[in-house]
Amino acid sequence: MDPHDIAHPHGAAHPHDATAIANELYRYAELIDAGRFTELGELMEHCTFSYGTQGDPGPSGAAAIAASYRDMVVTYDDGTPPYPPSDHQPDHRCRR
Numbered sequence: 001m002d003p004h005d006i007a008h009p010h011g012a013a014h015p016h017d018a019t020a021i022a023n024e025l026y027r028y029a030e031l032i033d034a035g036r037f038t039e040l041g042e043l044m045e046h047c048t049f050s051y052g053t054q055g056d057p058g059p060s061g062a063a064a065i066a067a068s069y070r071d072m073v074v075t076y077d078d079g080t081p082p083y084p085p086s087d088h089q090p091d092h093r094c095r096r
Contacts, residue, residue, distance in 0.1 A: 032073070035080040041066030 024043070031040040041062035049058030049068065059068040075081055 033081065035073070035075050037066045037069040037073070040069055
């Protein structure tokens, strides 16, 4: 897909739309990796999740989305997900 073909809400594609989307994806990954679920909820506050084939609405809004990630993502006692700090150091934190 050509990034310039991304639909713009006002009908015209804007070349900066692809960069904005990429930046949002990078921000999402940074927040997940850091276990910063409140900020993740704020990033996705206008989203409504849908799980499974039933189409039942999932969490919607910043607080509900943040709570959903807190419930789904395994974290250590310090609140960060279980990603080792480097490939060469063992990670001795306790998981909850």
